[in-house]
Amino acid sequence: xxxxxxxxxxxxxxxxxxxxxxxxxxxxxxxxxxxxxxxxxxxxxxxxxxxxxxxxxxxxxxxxxxxxxxxxxxxxxxxxxxxxxxxxxxxxxxxxxxxxxxxxxxxxxxxxxxxxxxxxxxxx
Numbered sequence: 001x002x003x004x005x006x007x008x009x010x011x012x013x014x015x016x017x018x019x020x021x022x023x024x025x026x027x028x029x030x031x032x033x034x035x036x037x038x039x040x041x042x043x044x045x046x047x048x049x050x051x052x053x054x055x056x057x058x059x060x061x062x063x064x065x066x067x068x069x070x071x072x073x074x075x076x077x078x079x080x081x082x083x084x085x086x087x088x089x090x091x092x093x094x095x096x097x098x099x100x101x102x103x104x105x106x107x108x109x110x111x112x113x114x115x116x117x118x119x120x121x122x123x124x
Contacts, residue, residue: 002051009052013042035060 020041021033039056042049087095098105 006051006055009049013038013049013052016041 017033017038035056039053042053042056046053
């Protein structure tokens with residue numbers, strides 16, 4: 001993609017959008033042109049704005065992807081802090097040990113462990 005070509009496409013697109021706003025039937029909607037309306041306007045001439053349309057598609061994809069990714073990391077950070085504040089040092093250390101030795105942890109018989117602690121509680 002050539003920068004000068006993209007710049008030229010952006011100048012022409014800007015002029016088209018300005019003229020479209022000036023010719024708008026409803027004056028209150030003339031200044032409120034969302035991205036979908038811009039894409040619809042520019043897609044009327046698909047060969048005139050190939051570089052600009054590619055950039056807009058990439059920008060639309062990146063925004064959605066990074067927003068959901070950031071939301072996921074924020075949720076994990078909040079949950080981690082919540083767990084850290086409510087989990088004792090001993091339990092956190094035990095969970096870390098299970099994580100470090102996860103190959104061996106996967107070999108544990110979970111049902112046998114549950115039965116063992118169930119019997120212990122029943123005996124008390």
